[in-house]
Amino acid sequence: MSTSLLRRVTATLVATLAGIVVLLAPGAPASAAPPTWPTINEGDSGITVTTAQLLLRQRGATSVTADGIFGPGTDAAVRAFQSANGLTNDGYVGPLTWVKLVVPAAEGATGDHVRAIQGQLNRHGFGVDVDGIFGPGTAAAVTSFKTARGAASSGSTVDVETWQWLVAYGGQFALPLAKSALPRSEYDDPHHDYPALDLPVGSGTSAYAITGGTVSRVDDSSCGRGIIITSNGIRYIYCHLSNWVATSGATVSAGQLVGYTGNTGNSTGPHLHIGIKTPSTSRCPQSFLLAIYDGRTPPNPATLPTTGCFYTSFAEPYYEDGHL
Ligand SMILES: [Zn+2]
Incomplete structure (x- = not known):
């Protein structure tokens, strides 16, 4: 074998071994290319x-x-x-x-x-x-x-x-709670009696805007202290807060702190009730929130199902809570 050939073979072998070492390295996944930068200009929001x-x-x-x-x-x-x-x-x-x-x-x-x-x-x-x-x-x-x-x-x-x-990365949406607050499985649970989701978190947990939009505050016997974020005619509803952070009429961005969870209104224990309406039809928010949890772009809310995400008989423990 000539010296140059030996050098080439050795170089290939070293490169191959380096590749194997990279493949076998524990922990972090191999580096990936980030998604394309978004482009924004006058008239955009979020x-x-x-x-x-x-x-x-x-x-x-x-x-x-x-x-x-x-x-x-x-x-x-x-x-x-x-x-x-x-x-x-x-x-x-x-x-x-x-x-x-x-x-x-x-x-x-x-x-x-x-x-x-x-x-x-x-x-x-x-x-x-x-x-x-x-x-x-x-x-x-x-x-x-x-x-x-x-x-x-x-x-x-x-x-x-x-x-x-x-x-x-991940589209312009955010989970309503920090990812560490609850396991993924909590976003998959059926609601007790109509399309919505109850997230079992203690009072005082930070609640974030799911998407950008305009805030209306609610305070009634059913929802308790609540927030509705309206975006493109779609309403994202939060109920039973202990207190608000966002004011009525405020414009918020996805991931912005809007309030703290609690047990106000028609509620039998601290939890965050989440509803999505288009504009008056209650939609099942589970697949929407699971997509955000997984870093995927969520489906258009108008395509979310209206059945299959709530119990028809109360075999499971549930929160008694209000309708909006
Ligand atoms: Zn509920």
Whole structure:
């Protein structure tokens, strides 16, 4: 065997062994490519807009309000940022703009970019405080998120690729509770008597917006302290809260804290009642929430079933609770 051939064979063997070692490495899945960055512009709303607004603020555009509504002020700030960074100033926040707009961060960082990271973590079910301080809780959530997604870098640093995973993964929806609050199986349970879902959590658990929309607060004998988030004519209903955080008429983004769970109204124990109506038809929310739990884009609520998700006889323990 010639020296060069031997070198080639050795190189191939080493590469093969390296491949096997990678395949056998325990723990994290092999790194995967993140989904494509979303593109937003004037007229859009939701958590992606909030994230862009917080990043613009961190980049110095402090007149921008992080309200999740892409209006003329945000448009002007985006165009100014694009001009200052050698980009076409078209007002569209797409892949080229995101890469320059995101602000990498590590534990100890503070600011609006950290608020953006925390808001996105909550959209992914982590339930962290949105305080703009990159502390140990945020760091643990980032590490867990990156491991689950198979991000190229490890640890808690939020680099450009981690930003892409945070912003682009999983659609614009969030679980109503932190993922750690309940096992997946609780999202699969039938309701007692009509299409809805009762999530058994103790009072005072943070409740988050399932999607972006407009909040109406409810306070009655049936639902107790409740919240309805209306989005494109679809109503996402929360009942039995101990208290509200979001005000009536407020615009909220997916993953935003809206209230705390409780036992108010017609309720025999602390739990969070969740309903989805289109607009007055009660739909089975189970497959919708399970999709969010699994990181999949949930089905169109108008296609959700209206039967098959509640007991017809009360053989199982259930919460007595109100109808909205
Ligand atoms: Zn219920």
